[in-house]
Amino acid sequence: MEFSYGTAGTPTIRNLEDAWSKLSGAAGTVLSPSGLGATALALFATTKSGDDILVTDSVYRPTRNFCSGMLSRYGVKTRYYSPGIGSRIEDLIKPETSTIFLESPGSQSFEIQDVPAIVKVARDRGIKTIIDNTWATPLFFRAHEHGVDISVEAGTKYLGGHSDILLGLASANEATWPALRATYDAMAMLPGADDCILALRGLRTMHLRVKEAEARGLAVARWLRSRPEVSRVLHPALPDFPGHEIWKRDFSGSTGLFSVILQPQYGAQDVARMLDQMRIFGLGFSWGGFESLVIPFNCKDYRTATQWEPEGAGLRFQIGLEDMEDIMADLADGLGRLARSSAPKDVATCA
Numbered sequence: 113m114e115f116s117y118g119t120a121g122t123p124t125i126r127n128l129e130d131a132w133s134k135l136s137g138a139a140g141t142v143l144s145p146s147g148l149g150a151t152a153l154a155l156f157a158t159t160k161s162g163d164d165i166l167v168t169d170s171v172y173r174p175t176r177n178f179c180s181g182m183l184s185r186y187g188v189k190t191r192y193y194s195p196g197i198g199s200r201i202e203d204l205i206k207p208e209t210s211t212i213f214l215e216s217p218g219s220q221s222f223e224i225q226d227v228p229a230i231v232k233v234a235r236d237r238g239i240k241t242i243i244d245n246t247w248a249t250p251l252f253f254r255a256h257e258h259g260v261d262i263s264v265e266a267g268t269k270y271l272g273g274h275s276d277i278l279l280g281l282a283s284a285n286e287a288t289w290p291a292l293r294a295t296y297d298a299m300a301m302l303p304g305a306d307d308c309i310l311a312l313r314g315l316r317t318m319h320l321r322v323k324e325a326e327a328r329g330l331a332v333a334r335w336l337r338s339r340p341e342v343s344r345v346l347h348p349a350l351p352d353f354p355g356h357e358i359w360k361r362d363f364s365g366s367t368g369l370f371s372v373i374l375q376p377q378y379g380a381q382d383v384a385r386m387l388d389q390m391r392i393f394g395l396g397f398s399w400g401g402f403e404s405l406v407i408p409f410n411c412k413d414y415r416t417a418t419q420w421e422p423e424g425a426g427l428r429f430q431i432g433l434e435d436m437e438d439i440m441a442d443l444a445d446g447l448g449r450l451a452r453s454s455a456p457k458d459v460a461t462c463a
């Protein structure tokens with residue numbers, strides 16, 4: 113009997129698992145009620161008490177909290193590495209290292225990792241690799257073809273696509289699939305049928321939406337690069353971005369999420385004045401949906417293996433599906449407010 117008890121799966125869940133495995137080129141996929149949940153499943157599947165794991169310093173912050181918090185309580189030690197480490201990760205390997213966790217591009221800061229170089233080091237030593245592939249999706253980065261053992265996706269973002277579900281997917285290659293499935297079966301933390309149906313519906317248009325996100329993201333990123341208020345644009349598909357050559361080698365596209373570093377003269381109050389009056393862009397953490405969003409960010413507070421010392425304030429943009437002219441006008445007005453708010457004030461003079 114294929115379906116005996118709900119926690120072991122339902123036809124709806126199986127549909128989505130199978131579709132994602134096909135799309136990702138994976139041996140199998142498990143689902144979770146959130147992207148962070150899928151990350152936790154992947155890490156529980158590859159670790160045991162006494163292990164050491166290496167996690168990129170550019171990782172999504174709640175993943176860092178899970179590793180340094182929950183995993184440490186179960187006797188798994190986490191060390192963070194520079195996202196640009198490449199094959200030099202070899203120097204960090206210990207006999208008890210069981211897992212290397214990657215995220216490329218990095219959360220908020222967008223560093224591109226040399227995935228093949230890291231995977232080669234891991235494979236030669238029997239170490240498992242996990243990647244958070246949410247930004248690129250399997251359409252733009254073929255994690256398993258690059259040798260990654262488990263690829264995690266927050267379906268909350270581009271798969272759902274409409275900012276109305278939370279969902280996670282973790283897909284594994286043949287060698288890692290039994291451990292991932294056993295972990296999922298032991299926990300019985302599965303999403304509800306309604307969310308899976310919305311994800312299956314999202315799957316039918318995801319290829320169009322990510323291509324549109326790519327075109328819009330690039331158009332806005334290029335425009336922002338030309339603006340005097342902006343010091344740098346952190347977008348892997350821009351030729352002057354430090355990780356661009358690796359991105360071009362390994363990825364087949366980019367999506368609609370990227371960051372900028374503003375010129376140093378703009379402080380927190382200037383940024384607040386810019387953001388508080390945005391009409392199209394909302395303030396919001398999630399992304400991959402239909403609406404445009406922006407958040408101020410600063411990685412300085414939590415990085416441990418690398419220093420985050422940009423010359424100015426950071427803003428992360430998610431470009432949505434609103435009218436492009438409205439998006440650009442909102443940004444132009446916002447940058448205008450930013451520039452005006454820090455313009456030199458007239459100095460009162462005594463006659």
Ligand SMILES: Cc1ncc(COP(=O)(O)O)c(C=O)c1O
Nearest residue numbers: 146147148172246266268279398
């Ligand atoms: C890169 C990345 N991975 C994972 C997640 C977690 O997804 P969820 O919100 O579904 O837990 C997020 C959410 O923002 C994310 O940005």
